[in-house]
Each structure stands twice: as structure tokens, then as C-alpha cells.
Amino acid sequence: MTSTVEPAASTVESSHAAYFRFRDELLGPSRNRVLTGAELCEAGRLIYGRPEGLSLYGIPAPDMEAKGLRLLGRTTIECSIDAYSAAVADALADLRSGPLPTQGGMIVDLFCGSGNFGFHLGQRLGLPVLASELDPDVYQATRHNLDRIGSAIDLRLTDYRMLLASLTPRGPHDTYVVEPPWGSAFTAAGLDLEATSPPVPAILDDIRRHRAGLPCLVAIKTNDQIAGDSLTTSFRDAIHLRTITPEPTLPYGANMDFHLYRLPGN
Ligand SMILES: C[S@@+](CC[C@H](N)C(=O)[O-])C[C@H]1O[C@@H](n2cnc3c(N)ncnc32)[C@H](O)[C@@H]1O
Structure with a gap:
């Protein structure tokens, strides 16, 4: 013992x-x-x-x-580390293998940072990954890393709205990773998803416009303390599918959670 x-x-x-x-x-x-x-x-x-x-x-x-x-x-x-991104990828793979298994689609990592989230989703689901990153320094480091590991992620130095405008929806399980910078949205009261930069509701509206009435999936990272009901409000017309809560390693309010939603079509 x-x-x-x-x-x-x-x-x-x-x-x-x-x-x-x-x-x-x-x-x-x-x-x-x-x-x-x-x-x-x-x-x-x-x-x-x-x-x-x-x-x-x-x-x-x-x-x-x-x-x-x-x-x-x-x-x-x-960044979203391997253990967390892989757990979300497993959950997505599980959802896609339901009664009506789905082939094809794409992963769109809108605020990609290291690109690790998209990397895992693409690898696990065998789907192409398109990613946008606005900060030239982050972009350069990620471009370098993806080249080192031989990743085929289509990484663009651009605003997420430009990436969306360049893409045509492929299928109902197209998955959009939404991880905007938290900045001043992260306070002792928790993470206010309506105050991220840009605010999560505005990003979801951009995704809906781009989908033009077609459904899709959204993966979002939050911390383990949400300010008010900003998560519920942001996803009020969406269907909650899963929440993944990694073992906490930091005090309450500083750990990460991941949520999967379906944005319904018209
Ligand atoms: C929270 S980080 C994402 C971390 C990422 N998921 C990872 O695993 O490394 C947010 C990233 O979005 C980028 N960003 C901020 N505004 C953006 C925009 N309008 N379009 C695209 N990327 C943006 C930031 O430069 C930053 O690298």
C-alpha cells in the first residue's frame, strides 16, 4: 500500500x-x-x-x-494543452459516432494561438483544419512550430472574420473553436463571456451569419468560474452537448473547462 x-x-x-x-x-x-x-x-x-x-x-x-x-x-x-484538447477531441468523436455517423466536414480554429486545439481535433477526427491568428508574433511562432512538426493546418495571419468570410460550410458537424483572449473579462467574479475581446455573443453571431442557416458545432474554453450567467446567455439558443472539466491544478477560478454546443440551423 x-x-x-x-x-x-x-x-x-x-x-x-x-x-x-x-x-x-x-x-x-x-x-x-x-x-x-x-x-x-x-x-x-x-x-x-x-x-x-x-x-x-x-x-x-x-x-x-x-x-x-x-x-x-x-x-x-x-494555450489548451494536449491532455485537455485530446479530451475534447474524444468527446467530439463520440458525438459524431452517434446513430447517424457523420463523414467529412472541417475544423475552424478561429483564435488559434498555438494551434494545438485545432491540431488535436483535426488529427482525432481526420478532418482538415483552418486557423486564424491575428497577432503577428504568435502567428510566426505557431507557423514555425507547425512546420517543425509537419502539420498540414491551413494557418492564416488574419482576423477570424476574414477566415470565416473565405470559407464555405461543408457539413452539419463542422466545428468552430472559439477561444478569444479574456483580457479584462477575467476578474475575481469569474470569466464574463460577454466581455471577452471580442465578446462571445458577437463571435457566435459572426459564425451564424457565415453558416447562413446551416447547423454546426462550437467548442469553447472557459475557466471554472463563470461571471453571472454569461455562458448561458451567450449560448441561449444553442444546444449544450458536453462539458469537459479537467482535474483542477490551480485555485477555483483559475482552472479551465471546455464546452461543446450545437448551433441549430433554420
Ligand atoms: C486565448 S488565445 C487562444 C489559445 C489557443 N486556443 C491555444 O491553444 O493556444 C487567443 C488568441 O487569439 C488571437 N486573436 C485575438 N483576436 C483575434 C482575432 N480578431 N482574430 C484572430 N485571432 C485573434 C490572439 O492573438 C491569441 O493568440
Whole structure:
């Protein structure tokens, strides 16, 4: 029988304080700087409890530098890691294998950052991925990483609305990944989805216009504390399909949740 020793409360508190300091640094002064291998391991330890917890494109933080990956400070905080993206991909695969299994379609990663979310959905479902990223520094780092791993994701340096305007819907299970920057929408009261940049309801309206009456799926990342009823309000005419709640590694309000919805057609 194995026994574990619980860390003292003060140790947990100081590691959480260290996480919030690190987060402020990566979203502030180190926002557009490529992190070193040691910093990526530290990020894994502080956010996910161990260096390998930060893992993208199947490559854990301790191997990222040797594999030539480039992650900016902001993307290290904002990304959806392998474990989370793969769990959402599994849920989507399950939904698509229902009574009427669906072939074909596309994954559209509208605010792609590292592109890891789209990477996993595309790989798991065997679908083409189209992705937009507006920040030229993030785009360059992601372009570099996708080339390193030989990914065929169609990555564009553009606003998500331009990507939408360039695409023709392919099928009812086309899936749109919605992960806009949180910025000032993330406060002690939780994440206000009506105050992200752009607001989630506006993004959903853009998707509906582009779909022109055809249904589709939407995957969205939130934190584990929503401000008010902003999630329900944002998706008020949508059908909730699944919520994936990874094991928390941070204090309440700082962990991630993932939700899958169907936007009905006309
Ligand atoms: C929360 S991050 C997404 C993280 C991503 N899902 C990942 O796994 O790395 C949001 C990204 O959207 C980009 N972005 C912000 N506004 C945008 C826009 N209007 N169109 C496209 N990308 C945008 C930001 O530069 C940032 O990299």
C-alpha cells in the first residue's frame, strides 16, 4: 500500500502565489518573448503540477527546446494543452459516432494561438483544419512550430472574420473553436463571456451569419468560474452537448473547462 504526504497548506499557497506572479510576467513583460526550455518546464510545474503537464502537439515541455519549438509568454498561459484538447477531441468523436455517423466536414480554429486545439481535433477526427491568428508574433511562432512538426493546418495571419468570410460550410458537424483572449473579462467574479475581446455573443453571431442557416458545432474554453450567467446567455439558443472539466491544478477560478454546443440551423 502506498501512502502520500499532503503538502502543507502554506506550501500550496506559496506555489499558487508563484503561479499568479509567473502568469502576470508571461502576460505582461514576457508576452511576446520566446521562453527558454527551463521557463517552459517551470510553467508546466506551476500551472499543471509537473513540467510534462505543459505539452503541445504531443511534445512535453522538457523536450520542447530540443525539438526546436517556440512558445511566447502569452501563448504559454493561453494555450489548451494536449491532455485537455485530446479530451475534447474524444468527446467530439463520440458525438459524431452517434446513430447517424457523420463523414467529412472541417475544423475552424478561429483564435488559434498555438494551434494545438485545432491540431488535436483535426488529427482525432481526420478532418482538415483552418486557423486564424491575428497577432503577428504568435502567428510566426505557431507557423514555425507547425512546420517543425509537419502539420498540414491551413494557418492564416488574419482576423477570424476574414477566415470565416473565405470559407464555405461543408457539413452539419463542422466545428468552430472559439477561444478569444479574456483580457479584462477575467476578474475575481469569474470569466464574463460577454466581455471577452471580442465578446462571445458577437463571435457566435459572426459564425451564424457565415453558416447562413446551416447547423454546426462550437467548442469553447472557459475557466471554472463563470461571471453571472454569461455562458448561458451567450449560448441561449444553442444546444449544450458536453462539458469537459479537467482535474483542477490551480485555485477555483483559475482552472479551465471546455464546452461543446450545437448551433441549430433554420
Ligand atoms: C486565448 S488565445 C487562444 C489559445 C489557443 N486556443 C491555444 O491553444 O493556444 C487567443 C488568441 O487569439 C488571437 N486573436 C485575438 N483576436 C483575434 C482575432 N480578431 N482574430 C484572430 N485571432 C485573434 C490572439 O492573438 C491569441 O493568440
